Amino acid sequence: MSTTRKNTGLDELKAARRQSRPYYWFVAIFSFFVNLLMLTGPLYMLQVYDRVLGSRSEATLIALSVLVVFLYSMMGILDYVRGRVMGRVAARFQNALDLRVFDAVVRRSAVQPDELAQTGLRDLESIQRLMSSPVLMAGFDIPWTPVFLIAISIFHPWLGLLALTGGAVLVVITVVNQWVTRAPAVKSNMAVMQAEKTAEQIRQEAEMVQALGMRRFAFLRWMQARAASLEGQIKSADLTGTFTTMTKSFRLLLQSAMLGLGAYLVLQNELTPGAMIAGSILTGRALAPIELAIGQWALVERARKGWANLAQLLSEVPPEAERTALPRPKAQLDVQQLTVVPPGEQQAALRLVSFSLAPGQAVGVIGPSGSGKSTLARALTGIWRPAGGKIRLDGASLDQYGPDVLGQHVGYLPQRVTLFDGTIAENIARLSPQPDAEQVVAAAQKADAHEMILKLPQGYDTRVTAAGGRLSGGQMQRIGLARAMYGDPVLLVLDEPNSNLDNEGSEAVNKAIRSFKEQGKSVLIMAHRPAAIRECDLLLMIEGGSRAAFGPKDEVLRKMVQNHQQIQQNAGPGGVR
């Protein structure tokens, strides 16, 4: 099964590459003429040495020179055009996959934020970079190397043999280069990424690093990552440098050797001086693409790794099937035998939990830390898929709604609110580039955050950052609530909505919940504090991932009190120890 899945991603990449097939032909045809015109230099040499110098004809020299200028101009134009075409082919490839890769990265990050998810967008860019680089063009030129070698052999077989041997040595160097540099290049790339990640994490938590006096240790941690990345980069650059220098020196030596051998053959009257020079130039032309490929091997290696990573990512996160659009659901939630296993874990965090919520009802989900409340919130918002059981909204299981559609029906306030760089209006409108002012204000009013936002310096247009910027924790939470209510969802999932709120803030949230219920919608509130469950009609108590109690709030609370008293009585006069 894994093979079939693996091929899917690869097929998607190949299909995107195939889209530009006519352009590859175009570049190949242009390359044909560019390489043909490469013969201009050697032929000019041949004519100048053997014809002009022999006949001492200035007119021939001028005519030849004019022709050469024309031919070189043509070559320049063709070379320039093929470069531009490849640049656009690369951009087209990236455009074709941008949305798909972005989507796969987001979906993967939500459940399994591993390396594959982290590098996805960079992997795509690395392929685009290779496609628009001179190395790829060298790929179109390499087939011409044998043609040039044959042309040299026509001058004299010995020259051909020397050039061929030189070419073979260069090919061996290329293969050894690829073999030797692959592992260090991959290691170096990983180390660079790790160092960047560490720096980014420290930067984001700068306040805490400063407040807890962690600067020195944070620096040490970053230095360690940095040292590893530097070491890797140096090793990789050293290796690539060694091969580049080796190739360059060898090619220069080979060109001189060609001249030397040519001169010897001229002395033996087996070759003309023009052919001697032309042979040397042709050797350089024949071997230039190989030399270029060796010099830019890091780019090739990075793109190769990117291609493999993307194929895996796209296979493991296949495109989502089109779903038949469903009508706006009623706020009827049915959770049946729900079991959830957090991604990458073996053990279920929620086991066989069932309950129902009718329109106009609010349920408080309570339980000790780590009991599974946030896990339930993640399952209800479609972030984590059930390992068993079903969650139905108005009769349809959650996976029957597309993720974006589900996001409109189910509003979610996570435990830790983070915003995006932008205005408050953009954040409430869930990053819509043209927020609908009416809907934004309506959502803020429902969340009872309107007045609070108006008091900010630029009101709804106040710019905020991921960590809130000038906003307090409570203000962020209320903007998070407005964001959850944007677009008129039928079900609200609030994960500890008042953990950062004062009494006034808590009251605002309760008011919002009340009006939500009055409109026939339903609410789930994961809570620690009693103030948060004031508006709840039902209580669901979770312990160790299982449902410990469910029913009308007062009943469940009474049962809890009775249990507590019983435990105290059982523990004897000393109480619970």
Ligand SMILES: Nc1ncnc2c1ncn2[C@@H]1O[C@H](COP(=O)(O)OP(=O)(O)OP(=O)(O)O)[C@@H](O)[C@H]1O
């Ligand atoms: N991303 C995750 N990956 C693996 N395990 C997780 C993940 N998130 C939560 N868990 C595990 O699932 C269990 C339930 O955690 P959950 O966050 O749902 O508890 P909670 O009741 O919301 O706790 P709290 O009241 O402290 O927020 C815990 O054992 C936790 O270790």
